[in-house]
Amino acid sequence: MSLTTVTKFVINTTQVNCFKETCLRVLSLCNSRALKEGVSVHSPITKLGLQEDLYLSNNLLSLYAKCFGVEPARHFFDEMPDRDVVSWTGMLSAYVRNGRYDEALEFFYSMSISGQCPNEFTLSSVLRSCSLLGDFDYGTRIHAYVIKLGFESNQYLGSTMIDLYARCGFTDEACKIFTNMDNRDTISWTTIISSLVQAEKFSQALAHYMDMICAGVHPNEFTFVKLLPASYSLGLNYGKLLHAHLIILGMRLNLVLKTALVNMYSKCQKMEDAIKVSNQTPDYDVLLWTSVISGFTQSLRVTDAIAAVHEMELSGTVPNNFTYCSILKASSEILSLELGKQIHSRIIKAGLEDDTCAGGALVDMYMKCYLAEDAFGAFRDITSPSVITWTSLIAGFSQHGFEKDSFQSFAEMRAVGIQPNSFTLSSILRACSTVKSHSQTVKLHGLIVKTKAGCDTVVGNALVDAYAALGMVDDAWHVVTSMIHRDAITYTCLATRMNQMGRYEVALDVIVRMYMDDVEMDGFSMASFLSSSAGLAAMETGRQLHCYSIKAGLASGISVSNALVDFYGKCGCTDDAYRAFKGISEPDIVSWNGLISGLASTGHISSALSTFDDMRLAGFKPDSITFLLVLFACSHGGLVELGLEHFQSMREKHEIAPQLDHYACLVDLLGRAGRLEDAMEVIMTMPLKPDALIYKTLLGACKSHRNIALGEYVARQGIELDPSDPAFYVLLANLYEESGQPDLAKSTRRVMRERGLKKNPGQCWMEIRNKVHLFNAGDRSHPHINEIHEKVESLITDLKNRGNLYQDYEDSSYHSEKLAVAFGLLRTPRNASIRISKNMRICSECHNFIMLVTQFVDREIIVRDGNRLHVFKKGECSCMVAASLQHDEIFHNSVCHS
């Protein structure tokens, strides 16, 4: 057979495989000639004598590209003595087919320089390259060229241009091109529908589908494959409607369409229907199996997902990187390290550990299982980590306390030229919030402004949170106002951070801003605002929020329910707290802790401890917070042995390692009981580095038990750790004073003044006509001072009428802070030295009442100082407040000597 005959045969053949076979024959002929004549196998043209036959050369070029790829084809092209538009276009489409869009555009540039004018086929390939590269500028220039060359109404180019504009984010322009097309066929309709789905304009996509039907254009399998994902968002009913329609239209259920349907049902959490569809035909491939596995994973049916993997393997289908991704997600979902490791070994066996997708899922799995080192190991195995992989690493680090590593990874990612996206930015901002890094936050803010990433609400929210965590409230609000769209999370971040800073009244102001912005409260924001109300003991506000939460259907959510328990508990409304707790159908550990906290902090020690027992009987495992509450209760109830027992049981029975707060409670427990040496022993032998607070707690106990020697030592230790805290001087001075050493007391106070230290001015809040007002100590000119007086008077009268004033505080359902305010403002009857309760005392000299115990955390205690009010801020732990107050520091120092 002559070469020309073979080539002609090749050209007339339409099957690629046949092409390939024949082409090989052509090449073998070339080879034998080449061998004989000593020329390159890739120089067939001249040897074949095809110089004169451009038609044959062009077809052979196309053959080369299809069978042997881009390089041999390019070699062929370069050797062609003559080229026309078909030769150039053939080579260009070879680049595009192989995904080498950059080179395609370069090649087009060479073509332009050569003076060759493109035809509609050339432009189609160029436009496609622009579209897939997202090169909008170049794309629009080609669009202009298309018009100039008179190809505007070309059907093929029309569809490609719709795709270009849509992919570059200009959906409206894409729609305009579509509307202006005169000959809209199934492909152009499908392209516009697909573009709208891609742009998440699902209703518009559906509307176009209906228009398509009305216009008498028949949808095909492609149309449904593109449209079905719209129902992930529009809902199952739309998906079912489309399913019904494609049946009515007699659409053939090919593998691709079947997979699209399986995905639709599985994304709508209808796995049974997904399986029914997938079993309608016997065809299965790895993509369909992966869809099924992923569907089970999304529905949290991990066992079914694993079973599907086995079934897949039994059927002879080999899992690929995507399949491993899905199953790894299942193992992270249930935090099963064992399963995760098994899959890891399978991935290694399959040689996929360097794959971006499978490797990325491994990083995520190890991070979720708290194994940052293994995650990093998996990350290092990945050949070319994508932005998603980097984000998994960064997010994992920032979520598990390795903030430094997350900053470092972020810098490395940028150094290798990968730009962060909104996921990356929100993850790294989380690290900023945790470590409260001003410099990092500001730097990231700059980057966000520059890249316009703040348009993403999640990023905006993360930035708001980072500023709010730093206490930079104005900057946080500035970000809020610059955001395009704000949601409940935006406002919840702010309120939560304000609560953490104890600025409850500012947190409650957020409600108004939220309302003005037309953003509805969700369960989380409601819980935050209830927590603010609890912090202020703003009964009216809290009750109104409670009413609103019922009306808005938020009250049944667990976070709102828990916040209600906490709110009523902190307000001293024990009955309401119980009621709120009983209303929870499935209380969690937070609910129980809330109830115990409410009881313990209002002095209902025995009830708090019996609730702890109830909790365990109900099958709940106490957590570290529970133990903090129990130790607090024991400490304040004087139950030393029981407290020690519980402390012991933490590690032995419950595998909870005591933290600094627990040790502070233990020191408080022993200190109150006068076991000062034991308390000191705890500090010396505990596995954690003592902080200033724990020394403050012990110093308070030293004062109470008048142990000067230990007190002086403890004060020195504490001052060394926190020289800016005046409490050490005040406590030590009072210790001297009470131990009959007034000179030493005086000199201690002098040293304190010389070092520029003084006690913080007091503040308190009171709710008047549903608005919370802040009072500074000594501010008798406050516009509402008369109302405060009235309110306090009525409180006291009420207390007297109830007979609660001089009874054990355990019986009082009144809110401790209000009592403190009341007693602080009005002189109470002289009733010397009555010990009202474990939590309240009366000064033997001035006969004012004083609260000894305030709420457990985030709370303050207000005590009167002459006509002034003092707030004793919480330490990091309330034990400090309790300890310092127990020893009457303020009592003598401020109240009596004002």
Place this chain on the structure above:
DNA sequence: TTAGGGTTAG
């Protein structure tokens, strides 16, 4: 020369 399914991150 134009269109199709599965995956990991906040």
